[in-house]
Amino acid sequence: MANSNLNKQDKLKVGKLITDLQSKEEVKIAGALKAFSVHGHASVIDPIIETWRNGLSKENEALVFDLFQSLKDTSAIEPLMEAFKNPTNSNLQRKLLATFWNSKLDFSDYLADFVLFGIEGDFLDALEAITVIENFEMMAPESAILESQLLLTEYFGQNQGEDQQKDAILTDLALLLKDFSEAEGTEDLFLE
Template sequence: MSDNKKKEIKSGVITGLQSTDINVFSGCISQLKKGGKTEDIQVLLDLLLDQKNKEINNLILKFLADVKDKSAVEIITAAISNAKYAAIKKNLLITCWESSLDFGEYLSIFVDCLIHSDFETAFEAFTVIENLTESISDKVKQKQQEKLKNAIAESNEDKKGILHEAIHILDQH
């Protein structure tokens, strides 16, 4: 396929992602699954911010959870840390624990979410920590456990339990 044809298809997909027609949008997501690039994730994250259609949101989140390219981890964790994406942080955390990608390198982001977020979002961050499969260095583990221990005194009763449990989970890694 020629470069011009690829650019034409890519342009059509990006235009189709702006559609509120679920069939058009679904077709574009299918195209991205076949030949999308990691940078397309940023477009989808921005769409999630403005999207009112729950079906379209679900398609985007499912797509993100199914991404296999390891470079997506950095993009997704950057969005979790970015205040611009605060409204979708909980959904992005769910995507992380549903994904087969390993987010272990970004443990500190999930610990910070666990400490500083509302209970529901914190619980999703806890679930990511619980599902980490990559081995974590003792130095990193100790630093994050210390952050969790320091946060316990200032946390409400609901969060104290998951903070303690996160410390225990990190002990097991």
């Protein structure tokens, strides 16, 4: 839901909550994060991410996890993925992935972004990526499957053997994509 879709009273409430979120006072931040689960919408994701990136207490970070994992509004997917892909949030990417695979939102359209994250990162990044992908509740679009297979083909053509643990995870991911492509009725570009 866009900020312009809010009535004047809701805009004021959200504005005050964002001010509290940015206050650097742990109690106010906690209150704002709790209130966002009731009064929030997609426009509050960017300020939450910014505050998280700048550092939160463990308690408030847990509130962010709870908030993001409980999201049901599909309009939150795009700003979450923008935050995930934004290089300034690189220190949050694994944490964001953990919230994605524990949420009820459908991130399957972003399959190739998760595969690329696994390829560009280390073993733990690849592990987080495959975990998210294994937990998709919806089938990824054919174009995302094909793009992901091409990314893996390119990776294995250039880097095989550099990190055996990561390669094992990415091989498992390639097999998972093969299953996706068979279910979708497309040709597998990686394992042919």
